[in-house]
Amino acid sequence: MIGISDIESAAERIAGHVLRTPTVPSPGLSGLLGVPVTAKLELLQRTGSFKARGATAKLLSLSEAERAAGVVAVSGGNHGIALAVMAAALDVKATVVMPRSAPTRAVEIAREAGATVRITEDMGGAFRLVTELRDEGLTLVHPFDDPLVVAGQGTVGLEFADDADEVTDVLVSIGGGGLIAGVAAALRARRPGVRIWGVETEGAEAMSEALRAGGPVQVPLSSISSTLSAPTVSALTYDHVSALVTEVLVVPDRDAVRGCLDLAEHAKVWAEPAAGCLLPAARQVVERVGEDCRIGLVVCGGNASPRDVMTWADRFELH
Template sequence: MIGITEIEAAAERIAGHVVRTPTVASPGLTALLGVPVTAKLELLQRTGSFKARGATAKLLSLSEAERAAGVVAVSGGNHGIALAVMAAALDVKATVVMPRTAPARSVEIVREAGASVRLTDGMDSAFELVTRLRDEGLTLVHPFDDPVVIAGQGTVGLELAEDVADADEPTDVVVSIGGGGLIAGIAAALAARRPRVRVWGVETEGAQAMSAALKAGGPVPVPLSSLVTTLSAPAVSQLTYDHVSALVEEVLVVPDREAVQGSLDLADHGKVWAEPAAGCLLPAAREVAARVGDGARIGLVVCGGNTTPRELTGWAERFGLL
């Protein structure tokens, strides 16, 4: 299990390389949900998502031999962007394996950063290819099955704990789940710094790796069909499963349609431009607030904003939301 010592060490390591993103009260989202809402705006992070934290922590931990070999990662979008940009900043050669379903703009950004892009037919085959490339000598920077990466993501929770006043402490914090690295790190940080706070996870239908693992008693492969490719891990890891099963209240699952509506609501009411991987927080937060009842105060980790107006409009039109 990742502890607060590892997370504090990661925070010290990545300081100066990443942004300490704001934690703010949101009057618009408070009015929308009917309970006080605090948002951790990780979409303002370097590379547009929290992934820069874990990628930077890992890159800075590598030996000279590992750096010289070059790094490789698998990604539905944000991890690849983070690794490509941060590797370029640290003068490390990077290869990113992505499914063809990844957002076109994400693939473009990875290429523009100077990384080599390898496209596959899906996330399953992307994970298979990245394993082969690791075995051929590249240094793997896994998006979630790595304690250094999880500690890096946990700095989100560390900052959230430090930035909220005791009187404004959320009763419940809602975090999106793909492979589980972000929620594992945040839950570990909050367990140490804000132990009264409950942590809830949220997935989209067709990207239910963590909820399936919790039902099965351990990681299992899952079929992927969600449009939210940034949450579409074919399985969680034992490491992330262990953290979530021990530290997270429950994992909620919402339809893609509601995740897209959540992105529209975040723009309209929260005044932030977020991808559906963050949009899914709002329907989940409504359920959490209803379950908790009087006295609920919600924290939202707005994990990323790497979607284009055309992509979001296209999804909204598909679901009849515009």
């Protein structure tokens, strides 16, 4: 299990390379949900998501031989962007493998940063290819099955614990589980009374299925949220969620897109469905916990283009 000392060490390591993002009360979201809401605006992070933290923590740990060989990562978008940009900043050659469903802008940003981008038909194929490239000598920077990466993501929770007003319930999105594993470890150490809720979208339910099965399992993927679409979680992230998280909630893609529009209107931030899904889940938490709850939201990323969101809004007739 990742400990608070691991996360504090990661925070020291990556300081100066990443931003301490704002943690702010949101009057707009408080009015929308009917309870006080505090938002950790990680979509303002370098590269547009929390992924820069874990990628930087891993890159700074490389030996000279590993730096010379170069690194490789698999990504639905945000991890690839983060690795490409941060590797370029640290003068490390990077290869990023993405499925065809990854946002076009994510592919463009990774290439513009200087990374070699390999495209596969689906996420399963992306994970297979990245394993082959690792076996050929590249150093794998896994998005969620690496203690250094998880500790890096945990610095989000460390900052939230230090900067947020009193909260009772914190919601965190789950893809492969690296963010929630790190955040949960930090919050359990710093704010042990807080309930932590995971959020997935339908068709990207790797953690929910793992909890039902008693361990990581492969799942079919169909969600529009490519940044949550991990074909399986890791034993590392499963262990943290099963031990530290109150429950994992699952919301439809339609509601996640509605959440993006609500975040734009009420919080004045432009988020992707992986963050938009937090709002419908927060409504569930308020209904179950009651009006005395105080909600914290980790707004994890904003790497969706206006065209993407409008296309999804048209698909689900949300205008």
